[in-house]
Amino acid sequence: MAVKRNTWQREAVREALDSRDGFVSAQGLHQGLRDAGSHIGLATVYRALADLANVGEADSLQSPDGESLYRACASTGHHHHLICRNCGLTVEIAATEVEQWARQTASDHGFTDARHIVDIFGLCAACTAAAAH
Amino acid sequence: MAVKRNTWQREAVREALDSRDGFVSAQGLHQGLRDAGSHIGLATVYRALADLANVGEADSLQSPDGESLYRACASTGHHHHLICRNCGLTVEIAATEVEQWARQTASDHGFTDARHIVDIFGLCAACTAAAAH
């Protein structure tokens, strides 16, 4: 484990992730890769995603029903998401103020190594209209 | 299913939830009830918690490792939590500013019916000290 090797599988996962706009589940990504003809294994997808998340190249969050969702992450900066609970549309939101608030609040209470979960679930304009009829 | 019946089990779950300060996992709550001498079943705890969450008497969130956590929801006001990822210590934090920010951000993007998840996970002072030696 001393050195990370460059395998085509890892690249495939990275690319597949980049090519998607919203969040994808590990299984979804795996399915997509298989459909595209790749013989990549499920376990490998999980490992690759976990690695990407560790290095900071991907963001992960838990969907309301317990799945882990991943998303290619603009390398710099940490941002949050506004997610349509109906169609899955995802909007990135910069939240500098919230960042600061979170850090501040955590240290006010003596907490260290603070990570925060800040995500907003709602109905996007389109789905709101569709639901209103 | 037309009418909800009042069973002692449902009450037991509600009270057990009220008596706890932070978030509890369904299994944790079940364990606690069993320890307290109750013969309540695991499935029932899950059902009761889901019901409470539906009615709005409880809030639920997903822990980073995929468990569903529940907490009694103070009827008035909505607040967030600072949770020690090691010992589970939970501190309630008022977040008026964040509330407002979330609502604003959502509507800025045309989203409606916005709920937000805002929680901070970290290491509390005690656990930080313990981990540092």
Next chain:
DNA sequence: ATCGCATTTGATAACCGTTATCATTACGCG
């Protein structure tokens, strides 16, 4: 108070996503 019946309960099995296992493959360096 009692009856009747539909809802709820509870032990367990099924489910689903994730992680571990371990023999096999193949990257990377000399």
Next chain:
DNA sequence: CGCGTAATGATAACGGTTATCAAATGCGAT
């Protein structure tokens, strides 16, 4: 080219949640 070792992948194990279904129980009607 060849070796050592990390990565892969099929599958089993795992843990939390949900479904199943017979038995128990609340609740309105009597």
